Amino acid sequence: MRTLTYGQAMVEGLRELLESDDRIHIMGQYFLGLTPQRALVGELAAEHPDRFYYPPIAELGYLGTAIGAAMTGMRPIVDLATASFMFQAWAQITEEMANIHYMSDGQTKVPMVFHFNHGIRGGGAAQHSHSPQAMLWNTPGMEIMLPSTPYDVKGLLKTAASTDNPTAWGDHVKLFMMEGEVPEEDYAIPFGVADIKREGSDVTIVATSLMVQRSLAAAGKLASEGISVEIVDPRTIVPLDEAAILESVAKTGRLVVVDECHRSCGVGAEFSAIVAEKAFGYLKSPIRRVVTEDVPIPFSPPMEEYVEPTEAKIIQAVKEVID
């Protein structure tokens, strides 16, 4: 099978969507941030000049515009660039986008996708490093996808653009150069179906986005020490494949959650709570969370490393649940 980078797979997905559905329009152009591959988005925009909008830096206004467009027949894909800028659009996301289908008792659908680049990317400091997926998860009325491979980002995007629900699409900038197999044929990955990224028997790790890749690296090292780790990647947290998580914990009896949200009320906190509530009897040791500390993200490189979930912290946590 051919190999693409995450960025190439993403842009290929966007291209196929623009070609297959003329209701799809794209607002914004920083899907790949300011990374070296950003020219791919520029090429796509040049191919489809009438399908791209370049909004002013007014996230509340243009995200709201996309919502209104989605309510009346368009299927916009909106880019908010860095996840931290989402807070500028927060009122429209939480008050309007997520509520309209419910408040109208299903009369009005909001088929849109909004994209953001989340996480600690190096030097982003407190205002360009957010992972707001837990805050989004606390807002019923949208689906949330957090891909971790080139294959997943393209396949999930296809599903996001075809449903009648608003979808939050979070990418991690550090995934963009990652290479992986992507078939030439068209495919879509259904929401709510976890992927076992690595099979194992001693410890279950549940992780999303970049943390899947970091956990895979940690699992490789642990394997050489004779510790077998299973990695469950839910791929979408709304809807969530709870069964896959619970089945894995039933098999291994141990859980480490790796998540880039902050510790308190993070995505990792919710995974932990679900397992504690529904699979407590299978647990041989307490659940461990490897998550971002409850501090704003600092700028200096060693400080950044101190607060984020690292490979070394994952390895340590796995060893602790086994001891």
Added chain:
Amino acid sequence: MTTSEVSRDDLRSFLESMWLIRAFEEKAAEIYARGKINGLLHLGMGLEGVASGAASAMRRDDYVFGGHRAHAHAIARGADITSMMAELAGRSTGLCGGKGGTMHLSAPDVGFVTATGVVAGNIPLALGAALSAREAGREQVSAAVFGDGAGQAGVFHESLNIASLWKLPMLFICENNGYAEFSPLSDHTLVERLSEYAKTYGVPRVTVDGNDVLAVRDAIAEAVQRARAGKGPSFVECLTHRLRGHYEGKKSEYERSEIDSKDVVRIFERKLIESGDILRDEATEIARLARERVEQAAKAALDAPWPQADQVTTQVLST
């Protein structure tokens, strides 16, 4: 107000529309006072002229996005008053099955796409509808209706800028009643006429007497024509008086003696009688019929069953 260029039938329709809105809100106030409506109730008595004027100047397939005080626009567009009253009362037969309530009415089949309880929150939504209409070549226009309180919000300005930049077929309809929630406008801004903001963004603007329904109709018709012709957005500021307090139970900002002279429905009715376009008895009959319709609607609404508990989890997402 000149009534000469308008047919008697049209004048009569305006009066019927305004009386229906007034009767609906009077009834809602009464039911609310009896404890049959939950939460806060924001009535727009005094703003009927804007709703009736706007609706008469727009097509059925045009879009209107209301704010937290938008019963009038839903009714003027033709939303079913029984379903509306049932929604206010939280019943299963409500326009939104009891999930929306007074501030979140939604009747997209008559072009009242949605209302929002967040001041200025509807404005970018209306921009989006204007965008999708233009992209699909549908020649529809989209209107956001908001009060003077919205003018100080950031998203109001973001939206004016985007509408102007992208030349969207969009109407900004401002109901300037001089009060933002409880406070006079002067407490919130030094800008007295919100249409002044439109000037900055190069959006054509007009300020009209919102108590003159025909003036409102004409101003909006002109803005609609401009939008349909691809000439971009317009701003129509209607100077109005909200005769009730910010919410029911709160005293009106006006003195009792002032209210009659500021009441758009009475003003219009008096003018029609004085000009001979309608007989006093006919006017009385129009009001009576409106109250009778509303009475029946309210009875049906309050007789309707409450929603079932299992409905709570439906429509969170589309399946």
